Amino acid sequence: MPSSRPSVLPADHPLQRPASAGGTADAPLLRRYRGEAVEAAPSVWFMRQAGRSLPEYRRAREGTGMLEACRRPDLVAEITVQPVRRHRVDAGIFFSDIVVPARLAGLDVEIQPGRGPVFAHPIRTEEDVRALPSLGDDYEAALEPIREAVRLTTAELGPVPLIGFCGAPFTVASYMVEGGPSRDHLRTRALMRERPEVWARLAAWVAEASGRFLRAQVLAGASAVQLFDSWVGSLSEDVYRRHVLSHSAAVLDTVADLPVPRVHFGVGAAHLLRALHDAGATVVGVDHRLRLDRALDLLGPGVPVQGNIDPAVLFTSEAARYAEARAVLDAGAGAPGHVVNLGHGVPPETDPHVLTDLVSFLHAEPARS
Template sequence: MSDSSVLRELRGDRADTPSVWFMRQAGRSLPEYRALREGTTMLDSCVLPEMAAEITVQPVRRHRVDAGIFFSDIVVPARQAGLGVEIRPGVGPVFDHPIRTAADVDALPPLGDDYEAALDPIREAVRLTVAELGTTPLIGFAGAPFTVASYMVEGGPSRDHLRTRALMRSQPEVWARLASWVAELSGRFLRAQVLAGASAVQLFDSWVGALSEDVYRSGVQRHSAAALARVADLPVPRIHFGVGAAHLLTPMVEAGATAMGVDHRLRLDQALDILPEGTPVQGNIDPAVLFTSEEARFAEARAVLEAGSRASGHVVNLGHGVAPDTDPQVLTDLVSFLHEQDAHRQGTHQA
């Protein structure tokens, strides 16, 4: 497993051929996923071990990507801890009781033995997945403290996260206690996956781009660091990824990442100018090109390979996740194209 191309790239050891996986490759766009999940809620499917394992493996089987990403959702740990939350179709995660006051934080369940026991279905799903994947590595997954806590404060999806940002400024001690709780929640979720067989982890911060660097450093960085620290003693790469977070690359890598995901808003060569020398990168094909011509898709892929060519390691990915209406054959063909490219990437870009 340690010789797999993804793990080599994440450790800063260039592999013989480009390695690729896609965020949100597990589910949504695949007809076999929709057929399997029929009649099962999203969150239920995440904690049914056989189903979660099969969904995780489906895109590896179909697309021949170089890693599986564990099928889950960023609110699964909160549900397993005992919070009332559901994913409403067309809306997203919605919490029964938003967390906005000191009393709300006081009422959060303790993360003790009950939480550990509630992670047993996750451990079993990982074990089943790893057994099915064989020599293909599994990447564990969790939501970062800022994004998960934001969902809890807002009560559901938010366009501007005003309540969360206001709480951080008006009641910083309440925010700190909430973010610390979420950091332990997510960190232990990651650790459970690794101890069950995951070979790498990704901490996903989908809303963090709404923050300035100063606010991130003062109110978020230490909590993301605490989540990543839960697996820092284990021999697995730690990928940190944020959406719209080009201005946060430095403090995010400083939070304890060993590799940085970069979204499609910043070229990888520009990211490499910002990041500490030797940092492996992941990304960052614009998901929009999945809806263009093959010529445009392959040109974008060549450009991304060239932009990442001087990195110590580069795992090809999208700059965000696979959209639900993506044609699966487009992904299969893109993976095949990437696997045929020059291993050293230099000179792959054609104007």
């Protein structure tokens, strides 16, 4: 990061104004992220709430590739706001993909339908890492569509906070090493052990690209951030702390001087919750594999949490869904702050009416934290 980076938010940032003036400074969701007592109804948003579960998303994306859509500010803004309009969730999550920073930096990566991100040239050797593009002024200029997308989005969201988003270094670098999706990440885990210095340089490059991508979102108007680590559950805590934690910390540090909550979420990462917090998170996301009250015991006092309704209940009866939602609220009641979410993303097959009704149900429940 450039040493001259500003350490204060712009005067027109949504966090500089209360809701009565169209800002987000006093938004209940952000207050919960900050661990403040809130009397309002529970706060809720859903990972992957903007996406294939919505017919309006499919119409907006028709004929446009995923990575192209992520670089069109008008389309990003429209897609980000769609679930807020429909479901009345308490935050928008910036519509993007974890490989967008790599694409903006100049790497040849595509998202193949039915498969996911695929890199034309996997990064597996010291020479491959040396050949990565520099992250200089050209990269900073390439972030302008991201800033414009955030500006358009926050103008429409008004007092609803926008959460900035990026992928964590382990998951993004794993895609780069494997060349695409992988079940076991064997090449990545082997590289960490066989050539730890090569892994470290690759992860540091990803951390800088992702960190600057995240900071651009905040300075343009995002009121919180989430660092998403899809594959981190495949690592032991020892390996995570030795080879990964410092790189995730570097991403979160790019916004640590700004007054935004920092959420860190990993899939299948119950054994890593303390490590995820130690990486610089102020809020820890918990997936559906661990009850929130048990997560709080692992994290210790003073840590706000996010989660963790099992996405499977979106395909059950209304009674089963609401029972799980109440159980999650009760389990999170001991946290200094709890924001309701799923334990992973919204499945594409989800009936959007189910999500809308679930939000209405949660908003009718009494506050627990």
